[in-house]
Amino acid sequence: MTLYCGCREMNRRSFLRTSGAVAILAATDVAGSESTAHAAALTQQARDALTPGEVISRMLAGNERFAAGNQKPRDFLAEQRASAAGQYPAAIALTCVDSRAPVEVICDLGIGDAFNARVAGNIVNDDILGSMEFACMVAGAKLVLVMGHTACGAVKGAIDDVVLGNLTGLVAKIRPAIRETAYKGQRTSANPEFVDQVARTNVTMAVKQIRERSPILREMETSGKIKVVGSMYDLATAKVTLV
Numbered sequence: 001m002t003l004y005c006g007c008r009e010m011n012r013r014s015f016l017r018t019s020g021a022v023a024i025l026a027a028t029d030v031a032g033s034e035s036t037a038h039a040a041a042l043t044q045q046a047r048d049a050l051t052p053g054e055v056i057s058r059m060l061a062g063n064e065r066f067a068a069g070n071q072k073p074r075d076f077l078a079e080q081r082a083s084a085a086g087q088y089p090a091a092i093a094l095t096c097v098d099s100r101a102p103v104e105v106i107c108d109l110g111i112g113d114a115f116n117a118r119v120a121g122n123i124v125n126d127d128i129l130g131s132m133e134f135a136c137m138v139a140g141a142k143l144v145l146v147m148g149h150t151a152c153g154a155v156k157g158a159i160d161d162v163v164l165g166n167l168t169g170l171v172a173k174i175r176p177a178i179r180e181t182a183y184k185g186q187r188t189s190a191n192p193e194f195v196d197q198v199a200r201t202n203v204t205m206a207v208k209q210i211r212e213r214s215p216i217l218r219e220m221e222t223s224g225k226i227k228v229v230g231s232m233y234d235l236a237t238a239k240v241t242l243v
């Protein structure tokens with residue numbers, strides 16, 4: 001399995017071998033302890049001790065801090081140094097490219113805390129699934145978090161049947177969510193309520209697709225090693241809610 005930037009072959013065994021080097025760094029957290037240091041990145045020991053449910057809780061707690069303007073003090077350079085030799089992220093997020101929805105910021109995460117796959121409309125494709133399989137099966141992440149957001153331009157584009165270069169094929173992947181959204185009012189991109197309901201459906205369909213199209217992730221979830229969860233980020237309130 002070759003996964004890293006042409007450097008060398010990376011398989012689970014070599015990952016585990018190289019990753020042990022920084023496991024002895026002082027344990028901090030994803031975003032959960034009351035530590036004010038935040039000097040180091042998440043360690044293997046701290047990450048492995050978390051359950052998938054705890055990872056969800058900590059990301060939501062991080063979002064509550066963010067929404068309240070109460071983020072933890074961080075030393076990004078210290079996190080960079082602590083994680084340079086190895087990473088132990090607790091989650092992989094699938095989020096939209098929207099500049100207003102950076103999961104690391106809105107869930108108050110540090111360097112090394114989470115993988116983040118970003119694509120307009122947080123759609124699933126084979127490469128995204130491969131990234132998730134790497135994150136969970138190879139690198140040990142405990143959570144796959146799909147995060148849509150309100151007022152999503154990609155969702156509006158899908159509703160409007162946008163035809164524009166490669167974007168045409170991308171919005172086609174969102175279109176099934178329009179059909180699946182039972183909404184009786186005005187079904188246009190000018191209706192924010194409809195746009196957000198389609199975005200929500202798009203998230204639940206992505207979660208379903210992940211389970212259906214990745215036997216690896218499905219098995220990991222069935223055996224309790226990971227959870228696959230959908231969520232929505234509200235641009236207006238700064239709140240993340242599970243769907």
Ligand SMILES: [Zn+2]
Nearest residue numbers: 096098152153
């Ligand atoms: Zn978006």
